Amino acid sequence: MSLPTVTVCRDCCCGSRRKHPDVDHDGQLEALRTGLEGAARVVTSGCLLACEDSNVVVVSPSPGARNGGARPVWLSSVLTDAAVSAIVAWVRAGGPGTAPLPGVFAGLVRQPPALTAVE
Numbered sequence: 001m002s003l004p005t006v007t008v009c010r011d012c013c014c015g016s017r018r019k020h021p022d023v024d025h026d027g028q029l030e031a032l033r034t035g036l037e038g039a040a041r042v043v044t045s046g047c048l049l050a051c052e053d054s055n056v057v058v059v060s061p062s063p064g065a066r067n068g069g070a071r072p073v074w075l076s077s078v079l080t081d082a083a084v085s086a087i088v089a090w091v092r093a094g095g096p097g098t099a100p101l102p103g104v105f106a107g108l109v110r111q112p113p114a115l116t117a118v119e
């Protein structure tokens with residue numbers, strides 16, 4: 001498939017009401033699925049080993065953008081509807097390698113943990 005992939009971590013910390021009681025985690029996942037329908041694959045994952053930065057969302061480039069050198073972008077602390085809306089807008093514009101990273105994510109990009117499987 002030639003679309004970007006948005007991996008939404010949902011496990012012990014990301015998506016947890018215990019850790020983030022004021023966040024509508026299910027609503028945010030639904031907003032990503034609805035907002036990105038036809039523009040990206042949206043998948044959930046088990047713990048991505050970056051719990052200190054929950055909620056973690058990884059935006060992986062389309063295969064074409066990846067061939068052009070784009071790499072997945074790891075976003076930390078995706079806890080607001082504004083952040084979810086910015087992800088939707090960015091990915092609909094093409095995502096990594098195609099559209100510039102929205103300024104709202106300045107300071108929220110993190111390096112993937114050494115043992116991660118999401119690339």
Ligand code: FES
Pocket residue numbers: 009010011012013014046047048049050051052054055056
């Ligand atoms: S639960 Fe998301 S990084 Fe651990």
